[in-house]
Amino acid sequence: MTVLDSRALNRATLARQLLLERADMTPSDAVSHLCGLQAQEPQEPFTGLWSRLRGFDPAALDGLLTGRTVVRTHLMRRTVHLVTAADVLAWRARHEPMLRQRVLGTYRRELDGVDLGELASAARAVTSDGEPRTMTEIAAALAGRWPAPGRRALGEMVVAALVPMVQTPPRGLWRVKAGVRNTPLAHWLRREPAPPAPDGTDPVGAALVRRYLAAFGPAASADLRAWCGLAGLPAAVAAVRGELIAFRDERGRELLDLPDAPRPDPATPAPVRFLPAFDNAVLGYHDRGRIIDDGHRGLSVEGARVVLVEGRVRATWTVDAGTVAVSPLRGLTRAERAAVVEEGGSLASFLSGGESDGVRVTEG
Incomplete structure (x- = not known):
């Protein structure tokens, strides 16, 4: 595998x-x-x-x-x-x-x-x-x-x-x-929510599995449960397993995925991105190590806004008097800092309607 x-x-x-x-x-x-x-x-x-x-x-x-x-x-x-x-x-x-x-x-x-x-x-x-x-x-x-x-x-x-x-x-x-x-x-x-399936099947659970993998996969069953909080999903996973493909992560966990979902070349460059508090790109997994280091995992549940540099959480950010203030979690290279300043400046302009004082990056 x-x-x-x-x-x-x-x-x-x-x-x-x-x-x-x-x-x-x-x-x-x-x-x-x-x-x-x-x-x-x-x-x-x-x-x-x-x-x-x-x-x-x-x-x-x-x-x-x-x-x-x-x-x-x-x-x-x-x-x-x-x-x-x-x-x-x-x-x-x-x-x-x-x-x-x-x-x-x-x-x-x-x-x-x-x-x-x-x-x-x-x-x-x-x-x-x-x-x-x-x-x-x-x-x-x-x-x-x-x-x-x-x-x-x-x-x-x-x-x-x-x-x-x-x-x-x-x-x-x-x-x-x-x-x-x-x-x-x-x-x-002006509509009532759909009732549970009367025959004991779980079509909603099966749909959630497919939708979750489209937005978050490849992922383990524990990741799916961490995202939605639902118990009783193993049966839903089993119902759609024939539609899925399987991988392993480096810990040996089975990861399921949709066959045609994107899995880019790992060498693909990743742009700087500013994420809001509690973004599901971080919270939507039991194992968040794919995007945030274990030592910084607490940030994901504390409501910290985070900055992705080369795809990983490398800084936090706040807004202070119209300025986007970035606090690196480790030192940034010159190129990384320039990319953070560029993207942060665009965010500051968006948040302020063009009246921002820009971005400030503290020393990491």
Whole structure:
């Protein structure tokens, strides 16, 4: 079986994630291809798409959100993602057991004795008019019947798990600061999420395997689970295994992939790319060594924005008074520094509408 080293996996990841070269793709198609974008920080998806798409216009993503083609919702790993309306309608029921268990993992003691079916029914009644509400407002409407759990536990369970919700605009629009207000997914999209398959099969799981590999492969089953948070996927993997090809990584793990997916020559040069906080190019794997050194792995869960140099995380970045400030994690060569300054300057101009003071790179 062919062994793929970390460089080969890195270049495959960059290609699938649209980071090896910017794509001529619409924002909607990009969100779909990437299986959603991590979006708990509402402005970060704009940087994620700018780094991936040629000529990206933030107004296009705003239009998708206000036009209800793309939504903000709790989904993979119970985190807020930007996903297409088609995907959330297809995937939401498959994720619901995981969403419930993850909320219970935080609030099990507070929610002990609460009938979650009754809570879900009451929450649907409270939100049936479609009026966008804060989580606090939803919890307050339920607290008279369930006073013991506390409003945070009630609100989290309802909004993140029991009732499929979307976070309504202006939350998530370009350069807009707005709090989270929730409305039922079915009301926002005027369609109910697809129910689970009645025959015990898992077509959604099988589709997730294919879609994940298209955007993240080659990858191990543990990587797939780390990305979506779902249990019970071995059967879905087994169902599509005949469509896939297999490799090994240098640790001996089996890696699965789509036969015709891009696997560039490992010698392919990789451009500098600036990634937003919690980007799935880093978070979407159990083994993140293909893109970030183990010693810096903590950055991926701390919300650090990172810079890829030759395809790997080599710096972090922030914005300070209109300047993109880059802090290398190790020394940069003269050529690397020049490439970081060039790409960082373009990012600064994008973020500021052309009124930036540019980029500053500290000594690494």
